[in-house]
Amino acid sequence: MPERTNRIGRHLRTSGGLGKTLESARELGCETAQIFVSNPQGWAVPAPRADAEVFVEGSHELGLLPVIAHAKYLVNLSSPHSDLRERSIEALARELVTAGALGVDLVVVHSGSHGGDGEEKGMDRLVEGLERARELAGGFAGSSGQVAEPIVENSVGAGTQLCSTFDALGDVVRRAGMRVCVDTAHTFVAGYDLSTPDAARLVAAELRATVGQEIALLHLNDARNELGSHRDGHSKIGEGQVPVECWPELFAGLPGVPVVMETPYDGSDSDAEEVRLVKELAGGLLVSPGGV
Ligand SMILES: [Zn+2]
Ligand SMILES: [Zn+2]
Secondary structure, three states: OOOEOEEEEEEEEOOHHHHHHHHHHHOOOOOOOEEEEOOOOOOOOOOOOHHHHHHHHHHHHHOOOOOEEEEEOOOOOOOOHHHHHHHHHHHHHHHHHHHOOOOOOOOOEEOOOOOOOOOHHHHHHHHHHHHHHHHHHHHHOOOOOOEEEEEEEEEOOOEEEOOHHHHHHHHHHHOHHHHHHHHHHHHHHHOOOOHHHHHHHHHHHHHHHHHHEEEEEEEEEEEEEEEOOOOOEEEEOOOOOOOOOHHHHHHHHHOOOOOEEEOOOOOHHHHHEEEEEHHHOOOOOOOOOOOO
16 A cells, blocks of 8 residues: 655644644644744744743654744845845844754745845845854854754745745755745745646646755645736635645655645634545555655
8 A cells, every 4th residue: 555655734823832732733633733933923032932841842742743833924035125134134043043942843934025136136145144044043052052944935926026936946955055845825826837637747847856855845735816826825725726636746746745734724623624635635644654
């Protein structure tokens, strides 16, 4: 019997405490999970959490792997404004350290917007910002501290956003020596067709050809908006623009890549049902213990 190689989970709330987050992970059948380690809409530095140890131990016991954090939405390492860039570098560095202390493996960061200065300049700034944030995080953490690995997510390509193409993600991989996160809703509205199984197979092949083994994470979201619309919006799997029969093609092309949904919350029964559905679409309820 073929075994599923993609580990499946979703973004989870932390508002009730990290113990509650773990409870949800268990209830929903998550094998991996994503959280925010600070308010994503504000600049406040993440505070050390009293329940950090509970989370480190609990996520290990539950076998959540990898554990992921999503960085603040305000971070823009590509901005033409140097004050915003500096603020973003420091904020990302703080998040890498806070996440590290929670045993988080990966921190997803958006590539940002060049603000009219052009993609080339924006990409230079992004690469430099990522390098500086990692360096700064190492300093903040000190010799004993853990620092999570930052990974860059593809955008929908609205306005002057960078990294809406696989080629641009490939540039980040080569130039910054980083791995990436691919969001399927962003991919679709950025112009990559996932509306038939054949099209989805081609998208997976193109992704592998451009980014290769450096895909650290798949954000599995159905797209609320049309192909090429450059408008973000996530739907539950099967309720948006991507027919469910397309997803197995994408999973088949991306063996072993962990999968996290960022779809709207709909109560624990419905969310558990969605996790179960995605496990089946990815090859079955049982995950291969050794990965691939
Ligand atoms: Zn994101
Ligand atoms: Zn995403």
